[in-house]
Amino acid sequence: MLASLALRSKTLPLRPPYGGAEELFHQECPSCVDAPCVAVCEEAVIQKDEQGMPVLVFKNSGCTFCQACAHACPKGVLSLENEAKISAQVRIETATCLAWNGVVCATCKDVCAVGAITFFGLYRPVVAGDVCTACGFCYGVCPVDAVRIQRREV
Ligand code: SF4
Ligand code: SF4
Ligand code: SF4
The missing domain is CATH 3.30.70.20 (Alpha-Beta Plaits)
Incomplete structure (x- = not known):
């Protein structure tokens, strides 16, 4: 459901900016139950999908590249050491x-x-x-x- 909201075509879900390798999301995100990246996003564009993975949902807003999600990530999946980039x-x-x-x-x-x-x-x-x-x-x-x-x- 969230993935289809994030992208209205049959494509892969968008990850937040400052992300590392896709494998790292799969490895670390499902066990990150508090999901601080979701909580801190001022534009509320990060949601967790059914697999516990963070996806960008641009239905109501967009990303300002404010860095808050990267600062909040406790597992280094989102990090300021990575590019301020949404791969899309x-x-x-x-x-x-x-x-x-x-x-x-x-x-x-x-x-x-x-x-x-x-x-x-x-x-x-x-x-x-x-x-x-x-x-x-x-x-x-x-x-x-x-x-x-x-x-x-x-
Ligand atoms: S950089 Fe800011 S606006 Fe963009 S997804 Fe992260 S917290 Fe949300
Ligand atoms: S906002 Fe208007 S101009 Fe832009 S893609 Fe939609 S219909 Fe086309
Ligand atoms: S930078 Fe790209 S995604 Fe953002 S509003 Fe402009 S065209 Fe759309």
Whole structure:
């Protein structure tokens, strides 16, 4: 359920930033019952799934890279020694995007703090992969669920 909330397509769940290897999540997270990373996230974008694994859920907000989850992790799974990075690719699905179908909409662009969404003309928004931080703020605001976020394998 949570995984399907995190990603509306059949892809792997997103892990929080500052994460180590995927194996480390599987090794340490299920036994971390208090899950301080969940508790400290000011944007409430970390949830535990059925397996006790932390997943990012961008339905209502995004990640500010505030570092709180990395500071709170007692097991070194999230650590400031790792990159401040969410390993994911963000794209706009042209078949469902309002703008790509001739309706004026720039909601995703308006919330993007790093200017990763640009429009070609009035109606063709695209995400610049080299600028996007996969923060997820554009995901929940899209009125037609046209923003897709897919985990990158590392
Ligand atoms: S960096 Fe901050 S906002 Fe992002 S997931 Fe961690 S606690 Fe939440
Ligand atoms: S918010 Fe959604 S519908 Fe609007 S331009 Fe962005 S992707 Fe398209
Ligand atoms: S996920 Fe990427 S495109 Fe979307 S708001 Fe964040 S930086 Fe911008």
